Amino acid sequence: MELLHFTGQVWRPPYEASSQLLQVTAGCTHNKCKFCSLYHGTKFRLSPIAEVEEDLKVIQDYQPRARRVFLTGANPFALSYNRLLDLGLLIRKYLRHCESIGMFSRISDIKSKTVEELQNLRHLGFDSISIGTESGDDDTLAMMNKGYTANDIIEQCKKLEEANIRYNFVYLTGLAGRNKGEQNAVNTANAFNQLHPFTINFVSLTVFPESELYQEIQCGNFVEATEHERLLELRTFISNLCIETTLLGNTVSNTVPFVGMIPNDKVRILNELDSAIRNAGEDELRLYRDSIVSL
Known part of the structure; x- marks a missing residue:
């Protein structure tokens, strides 16, 4: 059986489970976020076009009717407009049924692209980009070396909206540290309320030895x-959220998993969190956190 080229760690969001994976980069261009250990030990690598084409030929043989392709690596959207254009055309050449192309992106990756360029990428099928925002609080973003501000998030995602590219956010509870979750939640909700993310995905800070x-x-x-602080932070964030979007809180790092749409499911989700805050013990919740070996 022919094998695809994959280098280092390969991650994809849970909602990309049915997508065909294709490596175009490996590692992260930034690699400075204090909390992150996902790409530990993997230097950023750009896959040669010839290598990508080899993989597409294999995919064409085994998955010729793939409808969505997810480009792997921490942030393939960092690639230049022309490089992404070439990749999109190459994917169309070999996978004629492909309807859309997704990937991870940093906020800074969007900055170098004009709205017109983003619109052209959208016409090629680039859509539903996953962005690890983690927070919309400037103090938290600076402390964790994210490399951008809340205002950057708003400015760059408005460009995506103008280009009709859907995007998904990540919110990382506990990232601000002890006694700072309330501020993080309120400021992040205020930033996100100015935008229209397709989904907001919730992860709770789980620190591994490889991270700074x-x-x-x-x-x-x-x-x-504490675990209870994280739940209270999550509750504050959701209660302050005023936009229509889908909330996905069913990853392994969440002690209280949930999924729902707001505003329709807002009361239900808040009630579930309230129940956990009242009834779940701190030691029990922390024991679960400590048992997590991988995200």
């Missing part, structure tokens, strides 16, 4: 939020 943040915790420079 792990070392800061050991030195006492960062104190983790």
